[in-house]
Amino acid sequence: MKDPIIRIRNVHFQRGDKVVLDDVSMDIGRGGIVAIMGPSGVGKTTILRLISGQLQPSKGSIEVNGKQVSKLSRRKLYECRKDIGVLLQNGALFTDLTVFENVATPLREHTDLGEEEISERVTAKLDSVGLAGTEELMPHSLSGGMARRVALARAVILNPKIVLFDEPMTGLDPIAMSTVGRLIRETNDSLGLTSVIVTHNVSQMKKLVDYCFILASAKLIAEGSPQELMRNSDPAVDQFMNGRVEGPISFKYREDAGNATASPGR
Amino acid sequence: MKMEQTRKNKLLAPIAETGHCGLFLMRMLGSIRLERQLLISTLQQTYLIGARSLVIIMICGFFVGMVLSLQSINALQQFGASDQVSLLVGKSLFRELGPVLTALLFAGRAGTSIAAEIGLMKATSQIEAMQLMAIDPVQRIALPRFLAGVISMPLLTAMFNAFALLGAVMFSIGVMGLDPGIFWSKLHTGIYFTKDFMGGVWKSIVFGGLVSLIAVYFGYYAKPTGEGVGTATTRTVVLSSVLVLIFDFIMTSFLI
Numbered sequence: 001m002k003d004p005i006i007r008i009r010n011v012h013f014q015r016g017d018k019v020v021l022d023d024v025s026m027d028i029g030r031g032g033i034v035a036i037m038g039p040s041g042v043g044k045t046t047i048l049r050l051i052s053g054q055l056q057p058s059k060g061s062i063e064v065n066g067k068q069v070s071k072l073s074r075r076k077l078y079e080c081r082k083d084i085g086v087l088l089q090n091g092a093l094f095t096d097l098t099v100f101e102n103v104a105t106p107l108r109e110h111t112d113l114g115e116e117e118i119s120e121r122v123t124a125k126l127d128s129v130g131l132a133g134t135e136e137l138m139p140h141s142l143s144g145g146m147a148r149r150v151a152l153a154r155a156v157i158l159n160p161k162i163v164l165f166d167e168p169m170t171g172l173d174p175i176a177m178s179t180v181g182r183l184i185r186e187t188n189d190s191l192g193l194t195s196v197i198v199t200h201n202v203s204q205m206k207k208l209v210d211y212c213f214i215l216a217s218a219k220l221i222a223e224g225s226p227q228e229l230m231r232n233s234d235p236a237v238d239q240f241m242n243g244r245v246e247g248p249i250s251f252k253y254r255e256d257a258g259n260a261t262a263s264p265g266r
Numbered sequence: 267m268k269m270e271q272t273r274k275n276k277l278l279a280p281i282a283e284t285g286h287c288g289l290f291l292m293r294m295l296g297s298i299r300l301e302r303q304l305l306i307s308t309l310q311q312t313y314l315i316g317a318r319s320l321v322i323i324m325i326c327g328f329f330v331g332m333v334l335s336l337q338s339i340n341a342l343q344q345f346g347a348s349d350q351v352s353l354l355v356g357k358s359l360f361r362e363l364g365p366v367l368t369a370l371l372f373a374g375r376a377g378t379s380i381a382a383e384i385g386l387m388k389a390t391s392q393i394e395a396m397q398l399m400a401i402d403p404v405q406r407i408a409l410p411r412f413l414a415g416v417i418s419m420p421l422l423t424a425m426f427n428a429f430a431l432l433g434a435v436m437f438s439i440g441v442m443g444l445d446p447g448i449f450w451s452k453l454h455t456g457i458y459f460t461k462d463f464m465g466g467v468w469k470s471i472v473f474g475g476l477v478s479l480i481a482v483y484f485g486y487y488a489k490p491t492g493e494g495v496g497t498a499t500t501r502t503v504v505l506s507s508v509l510v511l512i513f514d515f516i517m518t519s520f521l522i
Contacts, residue, residue: 081397082400090391092394095387
């Protein structure tokens, strides 16, 4: 892949005795939407946390936008994170702030913009996710889909280069799911972002993403476009993409250390 | 061998946690920047945790003053020295009871609320979201609450003492019929600014820092579950109460 924005090389990550990632390498190119897929507990969210510098690999390297995130000091890591937007699984909106203040927080923290400019940008961003007029609402009065859209507006308000999405569709009804999916695509294309989505929702991903990585048993087992992966004859890939019960990916706890219910992705 | 190791770990755990808490304090103090946002957040927190503790502090102070004068008069009357009641009440309040009881009440009222609030922010990934937005949660969440605790405690102690004296006045003069002139003159001449009043102020500042440090520390490192938040609040009350009494003894032995 030419000029990858995220370069993961031979990463090994372990929690206690459990190997979560074993010699995983990925190149994520600029400008597209990439999915990291696999069964629950396989280490998808761990990869997002390694990319954002929240976790450090026991071996290997992670380069984001030309910087080795695992070797940065806290100050430099925070500098690097200004170029990365993250949408966590539950949105993680600040419950004591209004929708407006939630979206305005990164602007207030990292820019010297005046109130008028902040107000204009926040309103425009909320409008782009279809939530104009919700500025004064509190997070507890939003539905799951609305909260996810506010979190998306907050994640991209600083126009980052990369946006990481942790299970953005989980718990949403089909309409909200499609709306969030469409917004991810529109935001990605209009702002020229690189989006990395962690998910196990195969049907949504087939419609949304440009490239996929599939993890199983702590290893990267396949990569390619959704169409290529649907045609992949590897038994584990076939089992995951088609949701078959029988196959090499075990569903029982501890039968396969990297799999199934051991540590559900957050 | 394994049991011995476990026992050793259990013995070392409190020492390790004390060191960890010390590092957390250093990180918090190191993140102090003279900026408007810190001032605003600290004032907001001073209102939330300080001003909202006022009612409970005033009520408790008033009744502590009443009961203190009741006990003192009862004991002093046996020696014909009931006119010394204001001195006894004043010294006990300014030196010990004011700062200690306020700190214990503060730990129960504000300490638990700080630990639960930060713990819940952690459980709902708000702390993680802040870190990911390149905002230091220690600077934005923990520091204002810690500073608010240090600022609030001496002020709350002053209110506690004022209402305790009011309770003592009402009981001694209003109920027991002591001479107001003697009551106030004994208090005025017998209480020393440096030794009695400032001693209590220093104690209250230290207790404020201690209780709020424990609360923000346990909240920040709470397990992100309902049970974790519950444990953090319980540990905040228990540990800060015990440490307030231990620090009170240590400080008294230096200040006396």
